[in-house]
Amino acid sequence: EAQVTQNPRYLITVTGKKLTVTCSQNMNHEYMSWYRQDPGLGLRQIYYSMNVEVTDKGDVPEGYKVSRKEKRNFPLILESPSPNQTSLYFCASSLRRAGRSSNEQFFGPGTRLTVL
């Protein structure tokens, strides 16, 4: 089954304790992205990757890191989490076909993070 998986689905942690949220897709998509979703603010892009070893900042990258060593995986790293990073996080992937103005993004099920 074509899908994007995220782990963990729920995480409660404390300020300053490094954590990683994993994301994996089995659709051979070039493009992967991380978003955070907060009430009244919609989805905001944190980081994205156009392909292996190519990553770039989105709209709200402060406090986050990513890596793209393999095509299928795109982990999100919080080196020193703070309470303002409490949010619902989504990983997404899509193809990037030349000549197409847009491609469907496939989203993972989300990771609800609470930083105390």
Place this chain on the structure above:
Amino acid sequence: TQLLEQSPQFLSIQEGENLTVYCNSSSVFSSLQWYRQEPGEGPVLLVTVVTGGEVKKLKRLTFQFGDARKDSSLHITAAQPGDTGLYLCAGVDAPYNQGGKLIFGQGTELSVKP
């Protein structure tokens, strides 16, 4: 910074009623997508509109892209409880193969009561 203003943010209606959700911006988008999100899940694409003035229908849902490609609307006819969910519009600021990304509206939380 490009912004997409979505309205209304909350909508509670009775089964059988019609409704329209609006997505507006001062910026031009190369295309616009509508997603639906259910609790505990990620958004799922409903439709992509690309051409100014384009209208697409998906059963009881009608999507329209403004002539100037700055706004869009979603109209639901005879809403059903199964339509309940969060509806998100997302503008693509440039073709994907040129590095374009999605810019999301705040979302419309729709509740359809039996």
